[in-house]
Amino acid sequence: AIEKKWWKEAVVYQIYPRSFKDTDGDGVGDLKGIISKLDYIKSLGVDVVWLNPIYGSPNTDNGYDISDYQSIMKEFGTMEDFDTLLTEMHERGLKLVMDLVVNHSSDEHKWFQESKKSRDNPYRDYYHWWPAEKGTPAFRPGSFEADGSGWRYDKTTDSYYLHYFSNKQPDLNWENPKLRQEIYSMMNWWFKKGIDGFRMDVIPFIAKDTTFPVITQDELNKNYAGRWDVYMASGPHLHDYLQEMNKEVLSKYDVMSLAEGAGMLKSTALNFVDPARKELNMGYHFDGASLGYIPGYFKKMDPNWSLVDFKKIYSDWDAVYDKKGWGTIYLGNHDQPRMTSRWGNDSPQYRALSSKMLSTFLLSMRGTPYYYNGDEIGMVNAKFNKIEDYRDIETLSEYEKVQNAGGDLKQFIEDQKTGGARDNGRTPFQWDNSKNGGFTTGEPWLKVNDNHSSINATAQENDPNSVLNYFRKMVKLRKDNQVLVYGKYTLLDAKNPNIYAYTRELDGKKLLVMLNFRSEKAKLDTKINLKTAKLLIGNYTTSSKGLELQPYEAVIFEIK
Numbered sequence: 185a186i187e188k189k190w191w192k193e194a195v196v197y198q199i200y201p202r203s204f205k206d207t208d209g210d211g212v213g214d215l216k217g218i219i220s221k222l223d224y225i226k227s228l229g230v231d232v233v234w235l236n237p238i239y240g241s242p243n244t245d246n247g248y249d250i251s252d253y254q255s256i257m258k259e260f261g262t263m264e265d266f267d268t269l270l271t272e273m274h275e276r277g278l279k280l281v282m283d284l285v286v287n288h289s290s291d292e293h294k295w296f297q298e299s300k301k302s303r304d305n306p307y308r309d310y311y312h313w314w315p316a317e318k319g320t321p322a323f324r325p326g327s328f329e330a331d332g333s334g335w336r337y338d339k340t341t342d343s344y345y346l347h348y349f350s351n352k353q354p355d356l357n358w359e360n361p362k363l364r365q366e367i368y369s370m371m372n373w374w375f376k377k378g379i380d381g382f383r384m385d386v387i388p389f390i391a392k393d394t395t396f397p398v399i400t401q402d403e404l405n406k407n408y409a410g411r412w413d414v415y416m417a418s419g420p421h422l423h424d425y426l427q428e429m430n431k432e433v434l435s436k437y438d439v440m441s442l443a444e445g446a447g448m449l450k451s452t453a454l455n456f457v458d459p460a461r462k463e464l465n466m467g468y469h470f471d472g473a474s475l476g477y478i479p480g481y482f483k484k485m486d487p488n489w490s491l492v493d494f495k496k497i498y499s500d501w502d503a504v505y506d507k508k509g510w511g512t513i514y515l516g517n518h519d520q521p522r523m524t525s526r527w528g529n530d531s532p533q534y535r536a537l538s539s540k541m542l543s544t545f546l547l548s549m550r551g552t553p554y555y556y557n558g559d560e561i562g563m564v565n566a567k568f569n570k571i572e573d574y575r576d577i578e579t580l581s582e583y584e585k586v587q588n589a590g591g592d593l594k595q596f597i598e599d600q601k602t603g604g605a606r607d608n609g610r611t612p613f614q615w616d617n618s619k620n621g622g623f624t625t626g627e628p629w630l631k632v633n634d635n636h637s638s639i640n641a642t643a644q645e646n647d648p649n650s651v652l653n654y655f656r657k658m659v660k661l662r663k664d665n666q667v668l669v670y671g672k673y674t675l676l677d678a679k680n681p682n683i684y685a686y687t688r689e690l691d692g693k694k695l696l697v698m699l700n701f702r703s704e705k706a707k708l709d710t711k712i713n714l715k716t717a718k719l720l721i722g723n724y725t726t727s728s729k730g731l732e733l734q735p736y737e738a739v740i741f742e743i744k
């Protein structure tokens with residue numbers, strides 16, 4: 185029997201606070217800005233808001249480098265603002281999920297400031313240190329570092345410290361029970377304030393083999409999840425930690441927990457989310473996130489990516505959770521390019537159509553949908569023309585790598601227009617056609633996309649055929665049809681290179697979803713009689729009634 189849960193039935197709306205709405209004119213979004221938009225958020229029909237980190241941070245990695253876990257980042261406002269936000273969300277029946285970033289802290293956190301002082305400091309073992317007299321530590325990659333290294337030498341104690349991300353994001357040592365207790369008490373503090381869950385940043389990474397054995401470069405060149413899962417993360421005690429976290433924290437509240445991070449493989453996902461293991465609630469895979477990038481280039485997108493591969497990824501992951509556990513469905517977030525640019529078609533002719541088609545996919549699959557702010561109005565990639573317009577530490581460090589290697593910098597910038605640079609998805613929300621899209625009266629921290637003059641929420645609010653109102657309709661369709669939440673998923677015509685078609689079935693109700701991912705007409709090759717089918721939604725004013733679809737057409741039928 186299906187175990188029904190509110191977080192399985194929820195639609196999650198991810199807000200990137202830095203780019204959502206600025207009310208004090210500093211060019212950075214803030215909590216008061218989110219409060220001012222709660223009626224808009226409620227009008228979408230979503231149930232849960234996931235906020236990217238809002239805690240004290242020097243913003244080396246836009247809040248994923250936390251210097252004070254129990255404070256609000258000064259650019260975002262005060263703890264009073266937070267309390268107001270939470271109260272006003274709960275008053276509207278909206279739940280709040282926060283970002284838990286505990287694989288690493290900022291180097292400006294007091295724990296690290298103490299830890300680096302001396303080898304016998306009480307906080308020394310809150311982090312991973314390698315004494316220099318043991319020789320150079322075995323290579324570990326450090327994302328966001330131009331030299332690619334995950335170790336940084338610190339002369340004060342003649343030792344190296346580990347950082348899987350930037351050197352200003354030292355990895356926390358979860359082997360240390362004192363550190364783990366600090367994390368649990370911080371989590372309990374936030375739950376006692378009334379939040380409704382955590383999205384857990386790179387949670388498989390918290391457990392490492394702290395003997396740091398040698399990993400050769402060709403071993404690391406294995407696929408992204410593989411290298412983290414097999415070599416760098418998911419260490420021996422990972423599930424001991426998560427079961428301890430559940431016992432000490434999560435089990436005490438009616439909250440949701442999402443395990444994020446490369447290293448969750450189809451073969452290991454249930455170790456995190458099988459309810460019998462009392463760890464976390466739902467998993468988040470990266471197989472789709474890495475599909476379509478051309479190996480050897482930084483997030484260079486292959487325009488001929490394979491829909492057959494895409495369908496296989498999502499179908500295989502649906503099968504992982506067929507009997508137990510629960511998954512998530514996403515196509516965009518703050519680490520990804522805009523879904524319409526990447527998986528749809530952001531040309532003027534097909535932008536709106538393909539946005540609606542992709543939303544139909546996201547909201548008709550089995551698994552909790554994580555929907556990224558701005559996709560509901562069809563926002564697209566920034567397509568900056570120069571490196572000075574970029575802000576993301578990841579893109580800047582990758583650019584520096586190309587520079588150091590004497591590579592083609594112009595090509596690098598061109599690649600990112602259709603590629604995966606994370607700022608593509610971080611440009612400010614486009615509220616209206618005024619200067620800076622109504623996001624700020626000041627200088628935005630990251631340029632607003634020029635197309636805000638035509639692509640903005642205000643222009644779409646009262647247009648029944650807008651991307652925004654289609655999104656609202658799709659959310660309502662999902663809420664009104666539990667078959668779209670819990671129903672069995674069956675892929676049809678798997679080898680079709682243009683159409684993604686599947687059925688959802690529950691208690692005798694059967695829906696057929698057909699999505700044309702191409703700019704040409706396409707035909708579904710399967711035996712389905714649509715004579716008695718009832719059209720539930722379509723992204724054309726007149727939907728196709730047969731098995732041939734218009735460009736980027738999406739339809740959902742109830743079939744017998």
Ligand code: TEU
Nearest residue numbers: 245248285327349385386445446518519
């Ligand atoms: O990202 C986890 C992660 O896997 C990313 O490093 C991802 O692989 C990368 O962005 C691909 O381009 C989380 C957060 O979502 C991300 O914003 C942070 O930068 C990262 O962890 C470090 O906290």
